[in-house]
Amino acid sequence: xxxxxxxxxxxxxxxxxxxxxxxxxxxxxxxxxxxxxxxxxxxxxxxxxxxxxxxxxxxxxxxxxxxxxxxxxxxxxxxxxxxxxxxxxxxxxxxxxxxxxxxxxxxxxxxxxxxxxxxxxxxxxxxxxxxxxxxxxxxxxxxxxxxxxxxxxxxxxxxxxxxxxxxxxxxxxxxxxxxxxxxxxxxxxxxxxxxxxxxxxxxxxxxxxxxxxxxxxxxxxxxxxxxxxxxxxxxxxxxxxxxxxxxxxxxxxxxxxxxxxxxxxxxxxxxxxxxxxxxxxxxxxxxxxxxxxxxxxxxxxxxxxxxxxxxxxxxxxxxxxxxxxxxxxxxxxxxxxxxxxxxxxxxxxxxxxxxxxxxxxxxxxxxxxxxxxxxxxxxxxxxxxxxxxxxxxxxxxxxxxxxxxxxxxxxxxxxxxxxxxxxxxxxxxxxxxxxxxxxxxxxxxxxxxxxxxxxxxxxxxxxxxxxxxxxxxxxxxxxxxxxxxxxxxxxxxxxxxxxxxxxxxxxxxxxxxxxxxxxxxxxxxxxxxxxxxxxxxxxxxxxxxxxxxxxxxxxxxxxxxxxxxxxxxxxxxxxxxxxxxxxxxxxxxxxxxxxxxxxxxxxxxxxxxxxxxxxxxxxxxxxxxxxxxxxxxxxxxxxxxxxxxxxxxxxxxxxxxxxxxxxxxxxxxxxxxxxxxxxxxxxxxxxxxxxxxxxxxxxxxxxxxxxxxxxxxxxxxxxxxxxxxxxxxxxxxxxxxxxxxxxxxxxxxxxxxxxxxxxxxxxxxxxxxxxxxxxxxxxxxxxxxxxxxxxxxxxxxxxxxxxxxxxxxxxxxxxxxxxxxxxxxxxxxxxxxxxxxxxxxxxxxxxxxxxxxxxxxxxxxxxxxxxxxxxxxxxxxxxxxxx
Numbered sequence: 068x069x070x071x072x073x074x075x076x077x078x079x080x081x082x083x084x085x086x087x088x089x090x091x092x093x094x095x096x097x098x099x100x101x102x103x104x105x106x107x108x109x110x111x112x113x114x115x116x117x118x119x120x121x122x123x124x125x126x127x128x129x130x131x132x133x134x135x136x137x138x139x140x141x142x143x144x145x146x147x148x149x150x151x152x153x154x155x156x157x158x159x160x161x162x163x164x165x166x167x168x169x170x171x172x173x174x175x176x177x178x179x180x181x182x183x184x185x186x187x188x189x190x191x192x193x194x195x196x197x198x199x200x201x202x203x204x205x206x207x208x209x210x211x212x213x214x215x216x217x218x219x220x221x222x223x224x225x226x227x228x229x230x231x232x233x234x235x236x237x238x239x240x241x242x243x244x245x246x247x248x249x250x251x252x253x254x255x256x257x258x259x260x261x262x263x264x265x266x267x268x269x270x271x272x273x274x275x276x277x278x279x280x281x282x283x284x285x286x287x288x289x290x291x292x293x294x295x296x297x298x299x300x301x302x303x304x305x306x307x308x309x310x311x312x313x314x315x316x317x318x319x320x321x322x323x324x325x326x327x328x329x330x331x332x333x334x335x336x337x338x339x340x341x342x343x344x345x346x347x348x349x350x351x352x353x354x355x356x357x358x359x360x361x362x363x364x365x366x367x368x369x370x371x372x373x374x375x376x377x378x379x380x381x382x383x384x385x386x387x388x389x390x391x392x393x394x395x396x397x398x399x400x401x402x403x404x405x406x407x408x409x410x411x412x413x414x415x416x417x418x419x420x421x422x423x424x425x426x427x428x429x430x431x432x433x434x435x436x437x438x439x440x441x442x443x444x445x446x447x448x449x450x451x452x453x454x455x456x457x458x459x460x461x462x463x464x465x466x467x468x469x470x471x472x473x474x475x476x477x478x479x480x481x482x483x484x485x486x487x488x489x490x491x492x493x494x495x496x497x498x499x500x501x502x503x504x505x506x507x508x509x510x511x512x513x514x515x516x517x518x519x520x521x522x523x524x525x526x527x528x529x530x531x532x533x534x535x536x537x538x539x540x541x542x543x544x545x546x547x548x549x550x551x552x553x554x555x556x557x558x559x560x561x562x563x564x565x566x567x568x569x570x571x572x573x574x575x576x577x578x579x580x581x582x583x584x585x586x587x588x589x590x591x592x593x594x595x596x597x598x599x600x601x602x603x604x605x606x607x608x609x610x611x612x613x614x615x616x617x618x619x620x621x622x623x624x625x626x627x628x629x630x631x632x633x634x635x636x637x638x639x640x641x642x643x644x645x646x647x648x649x650x651x652x653x654x655x656x657x658x659x660x661x662x663x664x665x666x667x668x669x670x671x672x673x674x675x676x677x678x679x680x681x682x683x684x685x686x687x688x689x690x691x692x693x694x695x696x697x698x699x700x701x702x703x704x705x706x707x708x709x710x711x712x713x714x715x716x717x718x719x720x721x722x723x724x725x726x727x728x729x730x731x732x733x734x735x736x737x738x739x740x741x742x743x744x745x746x747x748x749x750x751x752x753x754x755x756x757x758x759x760x761x762x763x764x765x766x767x768x769x770x771x772x773x774x775x776x777x778x779x780x781x782x783x784x785x786x787x788x789x790x791x792x793x794x795x796x797x798x799x800x801x802x803x804x805x806x807x808x809x810x811x812x813x814x815x816x817x818x819x820x821x822x823x824x825x826x827x828x829x830x831x832x833x834x835x836x837x838x839x840x841x842x843x844x845x846x847x848x849x850x851x852x853x854x855x856x857x858x859x860x861x862x863x864x865x866x867x868x869x870x871x872x873x874x875x876x877x878x879x880x881x882x883x884x885x886x887x888x889x890x891x892x893x894x895x896x897x898x899x900x901x902x903x904x905x906x907x908x909x910x911x912x913x914x915x916x917x918x919x920x921x922x923x924x925x926x927x928x929x930x931x932x933x934x935x936x937x938x939x940x941x942x943x944x945x946x947x948x949x950x
Contacts, residue, residue, distance in 0.1 A: 084444035091500035105391035122472030129785035139741035148333035155272035156286035195615035229652035260681035348906030356899035367891030377498035378419035389483035413899030417892035450868035461857020464801035468793035522934035540835035551787025556910035591746035610739035636718035825928035826859035847910030
């Protein structure tokens, strides 16, 4: 029955190839026209899906929770986060205000612009969010500075500042100003003089002088969260918005040179940079693969240039057809399925190598060109079909799993194997018919002939060593783990990744927090109280938490402070004084400093001496009046630039009034109260959850109290668990399906075992190597093992089918074209997939590294272990049928 089926398939292949040979020119012309049409369609419809969440099936429970949360709070997803770091709090706040105002004007690009802790509400009521002790301390500082504030509000100029500093020096030692200490103020003034004299930019932070270092450290970093309008028709759905945001940041001079720097991160920026990395690295890898594969097959084919050209043309046509299939039937490529091109090149060329080397072998043995093509197609056709099916099974194994992103890669690449099979039995014979080659006698190399005898002479030893290697490799497998942190896959040098990782180091700025939706205020508060008791939780925030505590006590302190402040602070503006006025005032300050130093102790006068010395150095610039006028302008910018804004904010903060939930700003309320009345409970981790074990603890502990918890930590952890499950399922499906298929097709148990054994050994060794090289499984490279099960049986099938149908003299398969084809096809696949190893995207890179390892071990196992197994099982292969 099997023989009848094989005879029927051989006759069918013979007729098909005869038809292709007879109509070779027409076949090639139709193929070229079809390829041109598919290429045009692909270029005009090509689209990439950058949604990482979309890589998992929406049927998963955590995905349903995430989708519900996104629907309730759409403004929290697809955002651009601008991280603003200033040398002073004023610089950071000033730039934040400028950038936010400009972004709000870009209605065509920005849907929402949110300033955490910014805006009129917090300018007015910000003091209510200080602790009572902090507010009392601040009140004392401002009260002590009241004379200085009052004078400057009336005369905000260099002349006025020098004058009030001189008056402060003349105050008695028991005055309020002297008691509070002038050292910090004079030290800051000294730095302004020193930097101006050295032509360096420096900005005095009056806010630091008033609030102290602790408050300043918190406010030197500000944030703007932008929700862009996404351009769905562009290749990158966010590139327009990101370009606008970056241009605005550049135009305000936020590059670090002016004391403030803006960095861009957030899920939109991460997605855009991730897409660019994948697109560029995969595109480059595809081109490099084509070149390297062409070089390898030229060597493998013994310099038969026409065969190489025919193989590459067939490969490119198959690649175009497969891409067209992906766009037509799936609609877009995702961040993982985009790698199909490199995989196709490495795997698709294998069929051409097998075909061309068999054709070459027949030609060199004296068979005519036409008969050689027919014999090659009939002889290689069945084995190529078998390997095509098993490879496709490895890809299709992910289709039943929840990992939709890899399932799409599996669908594209699995179908691509059938496309490649058809192309290699249609287009390749037609091209070879149109580009016939002349046979050349290949010289036999004695060293090679000696090597090919080794597996047959030492078969027992080789199998024993292989068994030992397999057991030793298996010992490492328990240390194989899954890294479910997607940030570890991106280019670690990119701005968005380095910035977001820096934010994780501060508990209050961690980008990943868990969110739980509660049906009402009371439920939210009860849940928050329970979550606050967890060791893994640092803090929990709900909307009512933004209502300040002890407002009556704080408002009383603010009211008392308001009595001491002069009127009209908000109207203060810098006044330009003349060069002579500034010089006179500076001379006056210099004299008073000199007198104060003379009447002070050594310890008390240290700061004053430093300021006095700095003034003398600065005055060197004043010898030339024109140069001196410029120096005074620079000094004014250093000393007074932010005082009007600070005085305005101080006046506004003294107008604070009672705050309740209904009085909170809308953009803040929308972060915690959905339009359908549900409250968001935001949970912050106590550890840095960039660590995978800390992330697992945080998620599992919170979910033990709130099973409906969601947001980034839950999605990342849960998707990782789902991918591990998908990986196990796909590996099992692939192994069972391939084994059953081989048993049915080959009808011999021993043959099936012989084919699978090198594959199992290569997989175990690759797993051990990945542990030693510290390459964990991740979102991208999980496809490698199921794929290897499909790829790995290819060479074994080719060997066995040739061994059954056309055994070589002496039975040594290493002397046949199949061995040479196995070597060079695996080398071609290795250099193709290996080109991915150099990608800055670690997910893509790890696919290339693991596949290269697997293929390297597989090549050794195929060319050493498989012949040894064939030798040891020679008798049973002839007699044992699978029943």
